[in-house]
Amino acid sequence: MTSSNRLYLFDTTLRDGAQTQGVDFTVADKVAIARELDRLGIDYIEGGWPGANPTDDRFFADPPEFQNAKFVAFGMTRRAGRSAANDPGLNAILQTKARNVCMVGKTWDFHVDVALELDRTEYLEMIADSIAHAKGRMDEVMFDAEHFFDGYKANPDYALACLHAAEKAGARWLVLCDTNGGTMPHEIERIVGEVCARIPGEKIGIHTHNDTENAVANTLAAVRAGARQVQGTINGLGERCGNANMISLIANLVIKMGYETGLKDGALQRLTHLSRLLDDRLNVPTNRSAAYVGTRAFAHKGGLHVSAVEKDPKTYEHVDPEMVGNQRIIVVSDQAGRSNIMARFRQIGLEVDPKDPAVARLLEIVKEREAEGYAYDGADASFELLARHELHTVPDYFALQSFRVLVERRVNARGQLIAMSEATVKLDVAGHRAMEVGEGNGPVNALDAALRKALVPVYPELADMRLVDFKVRILDSAGGTAATTRVMIESGDAKGRRWSTIGVSPNIVDASYNALYDAITYKLFRDGATPATERAASA
C-alpha cells in the first residue's frame, strides 16, 4: 500500500514548548513567532490553551492574520459529569478566533482507571462527544492521543478504541503522543505501522519527547511507518528533556528523506534564523551544537580536515550549510578569519581593499574584543562602527567626560517605599561642555534621559530615536556579581529602521552606556548628521 509523500507540519512551540520551566512568552513573543512560522509555510500553528491562562486568552482574542497556516487552539476533552456543551474548558477553546482545535484525551487504560478514576466505556463516549461537539463549530478537529505508546503496549484494543471513537466523531488527525518520552524508535515504528494498518486514510500524526534522546528519530520512524502529521517545537523547546526539534525534523524529512511539505520557497534557508529568533525571544544563549543550525554545526577545526574541506566540501560536510541558512566556519586559521571579515564587510556594504592594513588590525581587535565578551553576531551596528572607525570613516559626534548614576531606595514623605534613579552626564559637544541631569525607573533609563537632554538640542535627528529592546547577559557568571556584563540594545526610529549595538563591562551601567553610545553614533552616522564639532569650528 503506497502512501503519499506529503507531510503536514504542526508546530507546538507556543503550546507544549510554552510549558517549559522558565519560559514565559508574552503576547508579543507569540505573535512574532507565529508570524515567522506562518511565513515559512508551516501547516498548523498551535497557539496555546485559551481559558488556561491570561496570555493565551489575549493572544487568541486577537491573533495575526495567517497566510498559510491553520491556527489551532489546544484543549482537553470534556470533564466527567458535564455535557460537552456545558463544559466551560471546552467552550473556552471553541469561542476564540481560531477555527481549528486539537483536543487531548487519554488512551492508556491505566490512566483512565487511576488518574481519572472513570469507567472506560464512559470515557470513550466522552472522547466522542467532545470531538463531535467541536466538529460542529470548527473547520478542523484533531485528537492528541496522550500516552498512546504506553497505552498501546498495555492494552492495544483500548488504545485503538479511543482512536476510533475520535475518528468516528470527526477528527481529521489522530496524533499519537509519546507523552512520557520513553518509547524506543523500533517500537514506534512497529506500533505506528500497526495503527496505520487498522486506521487507513493517512490520518495519523506523531508527537514525541526527548526523554531517551530519540525524539527526532522516533518521529522519522513514525513517518516511515505511515504517520503524515509531524508535531515538534522550534529548537526542541519543551519540558523535561524537550519536544521533537522541528528544525531537525524539517531538515531531515525534506533534505535527507525527500518528503514534501507546505514549506514555501526559501523556507529551509530561514531555518537558522528561526532558531535564533526563538533564542532572542527567550533571551537564552544559542545552542552552538544544534544539528544543522548550531554555530558550530559546520565548524571545522584545523589539521586533517581543513585542506580536504577546501578542496571539496562534500568530503567533510553532510549537507551544504547554506541550504539551512547556516555557514561554514574554519577555526584557528588567520586565512579563514580574514575571509569571514571580508564577507562581513560586503554584507554591510563597506568597500574594502583586502590588502588594507586596517583589515588585519580589525581582525585582531575583533578577536580581542570577543575574548572580553563582545559578540558581534547580534550587534551589526557596533561591528560596522568598529570597522568604520578603523577605516576612519565615522566621525566623533560628542565626547563624554563623565557620568554619575544614582539608584536609591527609600521611604518617601508619604511613607511609601520608592526606588528611583537619577543620572548626570557631562559631555563636550558643539564646542561647549554640556551638563544635564535625567531621571528614570532604573539606572540605564535615567542615563538615557540625561544623554538625550544634552544631545537632542544639538542633534534633532535623535528626537525620533527610541530604545526597542534591551538585553543583559552575565558572562563568566560563576564569579557571582563580579562577572562581565554584556548589554545589547536594539534601537529604532521613525523611518522604521532597526539597529543593534553592544557594550561590555564588569559594570552593568557602564556596559549599557557603551551600547547606548554606539546606538546614538550609528543613528547620527546613518542620518548623515554634521558633527557638531565641525559646526562649532565653522561658526
Added chain:
Amino acid sequence: MTSSNRLYLFDTTLRDGAQTQGVDFTVADKVAIARELDRLGIDYIEGGWPGANPTDDRFFADPPEFQNAKFVAFGMTRRAGRSAANDPGLNAILQTKARNVCMVGKTWDFHVDVALELDRTEYLEMIADSIAHAKGRMDEVMFDAEHFFDGYKANPDYALACLHAAEKAGARWLVLCDTNGGTMPHEIERIVGEVCARIPGEKIGIHTHNDTENAVANTLAAVRAGARQVQGTINGLGERCGNANMISLIANLVIKMGYETGLKDGALQRLTHLSRLLDDRLNVPTNRSAAYVGTRAFAHKGGLHVSAVEKDPKTYEHVDPEMVGNQRIIVVSDQAGRSNIMARFRQIGLEVDPKDPAVARLLEIVKEREAEGYAYDGADASFELLARHELHTVPDYFALQSFRVLVERRVNARGQLIAMSEATVKLDVAGHRAMEVGEGNGPVNALDAALRKALVPVYPELADMRLVDFKVRILDSAGGTAATTRVMIESGDAKGRRWSTIGVSPNIVDASYNALYDAITYKLFRDGATPATERAASA
C-alpha cells in the same frame, strides 16, 4: 542467526571528545575521567592520540592502573611511502603503556582519490600492514573505518574491501564510523545488517555523530542490526554537533533494550554523577534537559500532571529517576494549581493543612507575582520564604531603611577612564541602626559589599556565604530600558549548599537587592540563626 546479548562499551571522551572547540583536558582531568569510567566497568577507554600532543604523551606515559577497562591509544594507518615499521606516527602509538590501539583509516574511495591522492589498491595494503604491524605488538587492535556509510553508499565493494583488509590482518573490531554525521537511522540499520552478513563473528562496532540529531538512534539501530561495540562520549561531547552520548546509550541499551555489558553493580546509578563530573572538569553549565540525567529530566510542571504523578509515578515517568542517580522535581508554575502548591510544600518539608486559608492566599500571591515577572520555578528559596512568610514561620532578621548606589565613569588623576560603584545601606538590626558603605565593580557588587559589612558582625553565619551565579532577564523588553527586570541569584556556602532566589523591579539594582535580601534571609533561616531583634530585646 542469533547473536549474543553482550555489548562492549568504548568511550572516546578523551580522544574524539577532546577535539571539541574550547575543550582542553589536562592530564589530571584525563586521569579523573578515566578512573571513573574504569570504575563503572566501561570496556574500552580511548585515552587520546599519543604523539599528536604533549598532554597525551604525558597521559600515556603514566596512565592509571585500570581494574576493568582496556586502555586504548588512537592513531592513523601508516602514511604512503613508508613501511609501517618506519612510520613515526604509528610507532608513537605503539610505544606507550597502552596495550591496545584503535587505528583510523579511509573506506570511501572518494577520500582515497581526492583527499589522499593514492591508488586504491595500494591503500588496502597500507591498511593491512599497519594493522598487522600493530597486532604483533599489542593485545588488541581495532580499525576505525572513517566515513564508512558515505563510502559504502558510493562504492560498497571498496568499503568492504577495506574492512576485510583490516580483519585479515588481525583487527579484533571493525568500527563503522559515520564521520560526517549525515546518515539516517534506517540507512544505518540496513548497511550494518549487510556488513554483519558479510563479516560474521560479532566484530562490528559503531561510532556515530549528532549532525542530524540521530547519533543515539543511529547507534541503537546499528546494535539491532548486529553491531556489538558501541562508541560514544560522556554528555555527547564532540566537535560540531557532538558524538553519540554514552550516557543515553547506556541507559537505553541496558534499561530499555535489555543488553548486557561489563558495567558493574551500581554503575547505572552513577550515570548522573558521571555527567556532572565532566561538566565540572570542563567548567560548563549542566545541560538541564539532558535525557535521563538532566536536572529537568524528571521535573513535573502543570496542574494536570502533578496529582497523577503522586498517585503513581509510572503515570508520567518512563523510568524511575533513581535508577540513573537522578531525582524527581515538582515545580511551581504560572499554571500552578492547588495540588502543585501542596506538593511543593511537602517537598520543602512544610506541614500545611490544605484547608489553611494561607494556601489560597499563597496561590493568589504567586499568580500575581508571576504576572509581575516573578518566576518561582528556578527560585526555590524565594518560594519557600514566601510560603513561610504567609504561614508566619520565618522571622525578620533585619529591616532595610534605605540604600543608595552610585555608578560613576570619569577620568581619574592619572588620566585613565574608570568606572566605579559605591553603595551605602542603612538598616536596622540588633536594635540599632547600621550604616555602611561598600564598593565594587558594579552596582550590585557594591550593594552586596555594603550589606555584608552591616550584617556579618551580627550574623557570623553569613561569612561563608557567597554568590555563585547571577542572571538578569528583561521582561516586556519592547519597552526598552523602562522594562521590568528579573534578577535571579544562586548562592552557596561552605556546607556545599546551593539556593536560588529572585527579585523583580523596573529598576535593576532594586531587583538585585530583592534577590539578595531573600538569599541572606534564607541562609539565616536554614542555619537557625537567632534574629538579632530578639537578641536585642533579651539583652
